[in-house]
Amino acid sequence: MATSTATDTGRRTLWTGATLATLAGERDWGLVPEGALAVEDDRLAWVGPIAELPEGWRGADVEVIDLGGALVTPGLIDCHTHLVYGGERSAEFELRLQGATYEEIARAGGGIRSTVAATRRAGEDELHALAVPRARALMAEGLTTLEVKSGYGLSLEDEAKCLRAARRLGELGLSVRTTYLGAHALPPEYEGRQDDYVDAVCAWLPELMQQGLVDAVDAFCERIAFSPAQTRRVFESARTLGLPVKLHAEQLSDQDGAALAAEFGALSCDHLEYLSDAGIAAMAESGTVAVLLPGAFYFLRETKLPPIAALREAGVPIAIATDHNPGSSPGLSLLLMLNMACTFFRMTPEEALRGLTVNAARALGLPDRGRLAAGLRADFCVWDAAHPRELAYWFGRNPLRFAVAGGRSRMSVHQ
Missing domain, CATH: 3.20.20.140 (Metal-dependent hydrolases)
Incomplete structure (x- = not known):
């Protein structure tokens, strides 16, 4: 059984400690190991390796959320x-x-x-x-x-x-x-x-x-x-x-x-x-x-x-x-x-x-979503998976931790 609630993640949130499957190019997964997502309001402000994080996202006004090695994909x-x-x-x-x-x-x-x-x-x-x-x-x-x-x-x-x-x-x-x-x-x-x-x-x-x-x-x-x-x-x-x-x-x-x-x-x-x-x-x-x-x-x-x-x-x-x-x-x-x-x-x-x-x-004629890239809507999923191919491999198993839609976190609790 799964339940969902919505909570405001704040105006400036940095999600770290993840492998990103950005799907940003025309081919391949667009994998970014040790990646991070910077979210401002309902948009992705920056996406990339944590080592390349812009200086402006290292301040005290940024809420940092460590995803502990999770996989992140665009929202479905x-x-x-x-x-x-x-x-x-x-x-x-x-x-x-x-x-x-x-x-x-x-x-x-x-x-x-x-x-x-x-x-x-x-x-x-x-x-x-x-x-x-x-x-x-x-x-x-x-x-x-x-x-x-x-x-x-x-x-x-x-x-x-x-x-x-x-x-x-x-x-x-x-x-x-x-x-x-x-x-x-x-x-x-x-x-x-x-x-x-x-x-x-x-x-x-x-x-x-x-x-x-x-x-x-x-x-x-x-x-x-x-x-x-x-x-x-x-x-x-x-x-x-x-x-x-x-x-x-x-x-x-x-x-x-x-x-x-x-x-x-x-x-x-x-x-x-x-x-x-x-x-x-x-x-x-x-x-x-x-x-x-x-x-x-x-x-x-x-x-x-x-x-x-x-x-x-x-x-x-x-x-x-x-x-x-x-x-x-x-x-x-x-x-x-x-x-x-x-x-x-x-x-x-x-x-x-x-x-x-x-x-x-x-x-759907919505070019502002479906990928993880700066400027797009902050819609993404956080999964307990090592590689995105696992999402198609399993059936009868749901590895979703939670999804973020428009910069807002929807926690998914499995009991």
Whole structure:
């Protein structure tokens, strides 16, 4: 069991006695033995070997914290979750084990629609209360930045309450980004009127933005969801408002969604098991991040791997995320995602950790985090580990001592 509390670390704090995995370069761990971090307010003021500490950080006004040989990495970032929802779908898990496919369950009225019904029945306070322990579980393994998508309300009122509940998770000490995913599924009241629903999704966006609830816009482009043409309409609405886009793309089939998203300069395309060479080329040209979701791959017992080698060769940044949701990835372990990325996708431990830090930050359009470097946000994790590869090696073991988010220390106590 883990609990977390937040305490102010002060304006000028020096963290010493650590091995730093800065991930500051394009390759390798960026290891700094006998390293130190100088934190001023919510920023990293200096990062490097303690022997090279600037004179201005040796004064009496600096609080010094000795980490006793711990490993320090950037704070972990979960760049794709559906953390706010009502109900659960364990019955569908049983059905899949008996042979039903995810697509068959969705077409029979289960899947996302069943979660929509439960989410609509719940009030904002209840949704927030349900999401808090999920967020705390991720925080207990080093989470400092969280993305939460809507998409289980599918009406203006219900989408808004989900986004508000997600925003409130920031009260836990997290940095929270909210993504509007109105184009997630067709609600029952729009049965047979999919284009009318897309009109509604586009019409709700300005009001949600005006309420300060939208950082990005997402859509589910798939045979069981929305077509490329319908997705384009959603993206055009987002572009009119100056909002960045993301896309659930090529999860169950190749719909050329990645190329469409890249055309709009998408921050990320996510899932990507059926991604084509043309889609990879388009993503490479636009700088779009590939977000891979090993939890969904595992839970749905998928067999078609995302084209990892081709993404690497093309220079497409690769992030990983939990994709936490009640239907296809009910996992709440960032460390397990590291291990799964290595075991299922054959990513290296360094690639996997970059996927939860450097590239996850890129997938959210947040260049001020994901690495340990002067000027960036003071988000970092302190681990009982000798080398960062251990974070992907173990599963079922949590070596986190505590995480620091925005210069504030969140102690993690394991009992």
